[in-house]
Amino acid sequence: MANNFDLQEQEQLEELKHFWKTWGNLITWALIVVMGGFAAWNGWRLWQSRQAQQATALAEAVESASRSGDMARVEQAVGDLQSSYGGTVQAAQAGLLAARVMAEAGNLDGAKGVLTWVADKAGDDGLRAVARLRLAAVLVEQKAYDEALAQLSRGMTPEFSALAADRKGDVLQLQDKKPQAVEEYRRAWQAMDERVDYRRLVEAKLNALGVQPQVVAAAGAAQ
Known part of the structure; x- marks a missing residue:
């Protein structure tokens, strides 16, 4: 009985060796791909989280500068958001706030530039639509009526x-x-x-x- 058991173990071992010899490399590479993809996904999520946190900090700087009337700081913070975190919701929201403050301060060209950027680059359809509505209002103030109509006719x-x-x-x-x-x-x-x-x-x-x-x-x- 013991000999039969030993023979069965030996056969199973040989079958395992044969299986691994045949499929071992494929299994190894499959595991590498799966684990690599998992690591990349985690890394991407971490990067997104950091981007959002940093963009939020700059958006808060825009809000703070807007309340204090520090237009130089508003423009600087918005510029940083545009260059480094342009794809975030926070950047678009801060851009809308900054443009409103600029327009109220009489800087229509500055407001126009920021609103144009939000209308073209924001990742959210609703925020792009709001930017176009506000951009049209700025263009009307500048008597650029045809440009205002063009903004109101697209992307709503x-x-x-x-x-x-x-x-x-x-x-x-x-x-x-x-x-x-x-x-x-x-x-x-x-x-x-x-x-x-x-x-x-x-x-x-x-x-x-x-x-x-x-x-x-x-x-x-x-x-």
Whole structure:
């Protein structure tokens, strides 16, 4: 019985040796690839975490400098965010804040530059849309109406499309293009939920142009 057991062990050992000789290299390389991928994934997560932490610190510096009115520090911190952490949400949010402070201080060119960067580079669609809306407002202040319309016509997410249409109406009014302005205001009014307070402001703009949106909507429904 002992001899039979020894023979069975020997056969199993030989089978194991044969298996390892045949598949050992492949198994080893597979383990290397799996472990390497796991290490790379962990390293990437760690890098992302550090990027976010450092970007947050600079964003807080922008906020602090904005409160104190230190425009030089605002511009420096935003520049650092753009050059080193441009893909982070924190950079885009800080850019929106910095642009607002610049515009309020009368630095429209500075605000325009930062908002253009956020609109083009932010990783979040919503933040890009907000940047374009604010950039359009700055361009209107600079009387660059066609540029403002161009910003409002691109990259708008559905939740911002009504506001974009309203802003287009404002710009078209400034260009003395009443029919086109009415069309944009009507589009904004129809897209907004009736419970939204801002809808009443859009309605007032239409009323000022001689249009009753409820009457138009009722006529369209009847047809």
